[in-house]
Amino acid sequence: MTAYLADVAALTRKDLLVELRSRDTVPAMLLFVVGGLVVFHFALADDSSRLASAGMLWIALLFTALLALVRSFVAERDEAVIDGLLLAPCDRSAIWLGKTLSVVAFLALAELVALPAFALFYEPVTWELVAGVALANIGIAAVGTLLGAMAAAARARELLLPLLFMPLAIPLIVGGVGATLAEDPGRYLGFLALYDLIFAILSWASFEYVVTE
Amino acid sequence: MIRARGLGRRFGDKRVLAGLDLDVGSRELLLVTGPNGSGKTTLLRLIAGLIVPTAGEIEVDADRAHIGFLAHEPLVYRELTPLENLELYGRLYRIPERRERIGMLLERFGLWDARHESTAALSRGMLQRLALCRTLLHDPELVLLDEPFTSLDAAGSELLLDELTDDARRTIVVASHQPERLGDRPTSRLALAAT
Numbered sequence: 001m002t003a004y005l006a007d008v009a010a011l012t013r014k015d016l017l018v019e020l021r022s023r024d025t026v027p028a029m030l031l032f033v034v035g036g037l038v039v040f041h042f043a044l045a046d047d048s049s050r051l052a053s054a055g056m057l058w059i060a061l062l063f064t065a066l067l068a069l070v071r072s073f074v075a076e077r078d079e080a081v082i083d084g085l086l087l088a089p090c091d092r093s094a095i096w097l098g099k100t101l102s103v104v105a106f107l108a109l110a111e112l113v114a115l116p117a118f119a120l121f122y123e124p125v126t127w128e129l130v131a132g133v134a135l136a137n138i139g140i141a142a143v144g145t146l147l148g149a150m151a152a153a154a155r156a157r158e159l160l161l162p163l164l165f166m167p168l169a170i171p172l173i174v175g176g177v178g179a180t181l182a183e184d185p186g187r188y189l190g191f192l193a194l195y196d197l198i199f200a201i202l203s204w205a206s207f208e209y210v211v212t213e
Numbered sequence: 214m215i216r217a218r219g220l221g222r223r224f225g226d227k228r229v230l231a232g233l234d235l236d237v238g239s240r241e242l243l244l245v246t247g248p249n250g251s252g253k254t255t256l257l258r259l260i261a262g263l264i265v266p267t268a269g270e271i272e273v274d275a276d277r278a279h280i281g282f283l284a285h286e287p288l289v290y291r292e293l294t295p296l297e298n299l300e301l302y303g304r305l306y307r308i309p310e311r312r313e314r315i316g317m318l319l320e321r322f323g324l325w326d327a328r329h330e331s332t333a334a335l336s337r338g339m340l341q342r343l344a345l346c347r348t349l350l351h352d353p354e355l356v357l358l359d360e361p362f363t364s365l366d367a368a369g370s371e372l373l374l375d376e377l378t379d380d381a382r383r384t385i386v387v388a389s390h391q392p393e394r395l396g397d398r399p400t401s402r403l404a405l406a407a408t
Contacts, residue, residue, distance in 0.1 A: 003307065010304040014290065014297075021292040021331070075290055083263055084288030084347065088305035089278035212263075 007090040011098025016105060018075060025071045029064045029110040034117050036060035041121040053122040054129075054180040058173050061107075061114060061133065062140070068106045069144035070161050072099055073152035086211060096145055096207035100200075103141035111137070128189070132179030135192035136172045139199055143168050146203040150210050171195050214239045214274050214355060214384040215260055221268030222255050229255045231268070235403065239274075240381055242398055245388040247405030253388035254285065256405070257357045260386060273355070275384075278306065281353030283361055287344035291333040295324050295343050298332060299350060306351040318346040322372055337364040345373060358387045362394050370394060 019025055040056040076082035085095050111133055119125045144165055151161040175195065178188035215237040222230045230252040237243045245253050258264045259271055261282045273280075282288075289298040296315065303311035319325045322342040327335065335343065341364045348356065362370055377385060378398045387395065392402075 007305055010301055014293070014301050017297065018290055018292040075292070079288070079291065080284060080286040081288050081290060083282070083284060083286075084302065085305070086263060087261060087277055087280060087282055088302065089276070089307070090305045 004091055004094055007094040008097045008101070011085075011095060012101045012105075015099060015102035019102070019106070024074075025068050026106050026109055029067050029106060030113050032067055033060050033064040033110050033114040036063065037114065037117045037121055050123065050181055051177070053118075054177050057114070057118050057122070057129075057180075058136075058176045061111065061136070061176075062169055062173065064110050064114070065103075065107055065140045065144060066162055066165065068103050068110075069140075069148045069165065070151075070158055072103055072145055072148040077152040082211060092208040092211065093204050095211070096149070096204060099149075100141045100145045100203075103145055104137050107137045107141065108134075126180070128185040129180045131189055132176045132185070132192060135179075135189060135196060136176045138196040139172050139192065140169065142196065142200040142203045146207055146210060149207065168199075214241070215243075215271070215386070217259075217269065217271040219269030220256075220259065220266050220271055222252070222259060222264065223267045230259075230266075230405075233269070233405075235271075237384060237386065237401070239384055242377070242385045242387065242395075242400045243403060244392050244395060244400045245386060245403045245405060246390070246392055248407045251405035251407045253405060254359055257282070257284075257359050257386060257388055260355075261357055275353075275355040278351065279354040281348040281351065281356045283344055283348040283356075283358045285359055285363075287332075287340045287347070289332055289340075289343060289347060291331070293332055294329050295319065295332055295335070295346070296328040298343065299346060302347055302350055308351055314350065314352075315346075318350060322346050323368070338366055338369055341365050342369055342372070345376070349376065354383060356383050356385045358385065358389075360389055361387060362389060362391050 037060055040060065044052055044056065076085065086092065115125045115130070147161055147164045151157040151164065154160045172192065172195065175188045175192040179185045179192065182188055215235060217233055217235040220230060220233040220235065245256060247253055259266055260273055261280055262277065299315045303315055308314055319328050322345060324339065324342055324346065327339060332343065361373055365373060374396050378396060
């Protein structure tokens with residue numbers, strides 16, 4: 001178990017270091033999410049409902065996440081580094097977990113900017129919203145990393161990933177918007193936690209079969 | 214060490230390997246030759262376990278921890294330094310005394326002074342040297358080399374030949390268009406024909 005966690009830590013550290021050096025993903029996410037919220041602000045009427053503004057936030061977060069997911073396995077596929085990782089004697093699910101944790105970190109960074117921007121343009125940020133976003137991050141990263149690995153092998157990965165990911169992200173949007181607006185957010189937060197648990201286990205268990213023949 | 218019977222591999226409609234029988238003993242050096250598209254790389258990837266055969270069977274008496282694979286690409290991250298790349302692989306292979314082993318390889322392959330540089334800034338020859346360091350890092354029993362002399366200068370080729378000829382503990386499979394560069398070491402040969 002200690003060795004597994006050490007592998008995960010080494011792989012996560014590697015992804016963070018690669019992003020720190022290349023700055024390919026996070027700056028694009030920040031620009032996209034802030035730009036999206038600004039545009040939505042002008043698209044919505046002044047008297048638009050809380051449901052509309054919450055929906056806009058979650059759509060902006062979801063599309064921002066896609067930017068991270070599309071790029072999540074670019075280095076591994078373009079330079080074939082995935083072969084090197086697959087040959088290493090570590091448990092292959094550690095590759096998925098390391099990548100998932102780095103995607104969660106990228107999403108959290110984007111949301112550190114997105115939530116204050118949401119508060120500025122729309123309405124105050126509540127703890128329910130923060131909890132919903134944190135739980136949704138786990139689900140987005142868990143499912144998206146698995147699908148990102150599948151899509152990375154295809155030439156049309158920018159098209160394939162959204163096609164695969166969007167249907168599976170609908171429950172996250174439902175749970176996220178519900179947690180933001182409902183009088184009883186606990187039910188929706190529980191739903192998001194359950195989604196995270198189920199899809200994290202499925203993705204963890206199936207990653208090896210996705211990246212190997 | 215390696216035993217294949219009726220080994221075949223197709224990619225879609227294209228047949229790359231068919232009906233290949235192969236026996237490679239422990240500590241043997243097998244040279245695989247053949248024109249482009251004859252399946253040399255595919256054979257190495259089958260031996261490494263990176264792909265599975267579509268016909269026949271292959272048995273390799275070495276698990277992932279004991280296989281070193283030098284591919285066409287160096288299999289390293291361009292954004293990391295050579296030292297960081299080898300550190301990553303060293304951790305994943307759980308190499309004891311990792312730092313000493315990495316330092317020794319970097320010295321041996323002339324990369325010590327470039328250890329903190331960006332891998333993206335390395336020349337093609339230096340990248341190949343780094344790829345060799347990665348391949349040999351965990352002291353593998355079975356070494357698979359795909360066109361190992363590509364981009365290597367005379368000094369780099371000498372280093373590689375030293376590695377191949379000095380260390381008779383390893384089983385080595387080399388796919389190369391330049392068999393004459395392997396020197397005098399006794400080799401078995403497998404000539405693949407274009408399919």
